[in-house]
Amino acid sequence: MQAMGDELMGFGSQAQKLGCWTTMTELAANAPTLGEALKRLTRFYRLIPWGLYTKLDVQxxxxxISLSSSEASSEFDTYLFESFLFYIHRTANWLIGRQIPLYRVDFGFSQPDHAAEYWxxxxxxxxxxxxxxxxxxxxxxxxxxxxxxxxxxxxKFLSHVNIAMITQSYTSKSWHYKVRSVLxxxxxxxxxxxxxxxxxxxxxxxxxxxxRQEGFQYQDIKNRLRCDSAIFHLSHTGRSVEETAALVGFSExxxxxxxxxNWTGAKPLEYKKRA
Known part of the structure; x- marks a missing residue:
């Protein structure tokens, strides 16, 4: 960003000058409510000619919060949409000091190979x-x-924005985190x-x-934990497929x-050999 003088790192239709994010954050942080903060945020980015149109809707x-192309002929890299929605969500969390459960996330492109990382x-x-x-x-x-x-x-937030984004601990207060911890x-x-x-x-x-209020179901939490644990054992502990199956709660x-x-697209033994 610093080398290019562009906060979008070349992914937008035009360079976004350094300082845009700071200005937007200062405006949002001084809003009385989250709703007003997000109105300011989306309005701010509508004023910048970067090829995308931001909007807050309530139905x-x-x-x-939507992000759509304002230039019919423009095609943008998936990273631009992924990163912007990620930053907006994490900023909203920071503004109210808690994890905001998302009901749904939409993208305009086809499912990418790295889709599993969206979790x-x-x-x-x-x-x-x-x-x-x-x-x-x-x-x-x-x-x-x-x-x-x-x-x-x-x-403090603006001095290390990226660190603040990826190290948020609000999740620990949520019920899905408590369920996962017990499980x-x-x-x-x-x-x-x-x-x-x-x-x-x-x-x-x-x-x-x-x-349900946080957008989670028990089976989804359980499957995710089983998958993460299985990957760990197969990749790092040297456990066999049979041992790993027992450790993550499978009798067979x-x-x-x-x-x-079904979770990873590969059989456990194939995954273990590859790792």
């Missing part, structure tokens, strides 16, 4: 491709949440949802409702092999 109880970027399984525009969707009720950023917090300690026992709810001193219906290696291939 019923769902808020959306790490957006913590959302509901990803759609070849849509009319790139968007993130979340609960409109969060727009009324107050923004309370001190001058010191703003200065991680007893994954080999393949606990049922009622067991997890009991450990968290909640009725299963209550916990399911909390997860054959079931594990089918599931692993």
């Amino acid at each position: 019923n109880d769902v808020a959306s 790490n970027l957006f913590l959302c399984k509901n990803i759609h491709y070849q849509q009319a525009r790139a968007q993130i969707h979340f609960s409109a009720s969060l727009l009324d949440h107050p923004v309370n950023i001190s001058a010191h917090a703003l200065e 991680e300690t007893r994954l080999n026992a393949n606990p049922c949802f009622s067991d997890i709810a009991s450990t968290l001193n909640l009725h299963p219906h209550t916990l399911r409702s909390y997860l 290696p054959s079931s594990f092999i089918r599931s692993f291939k």
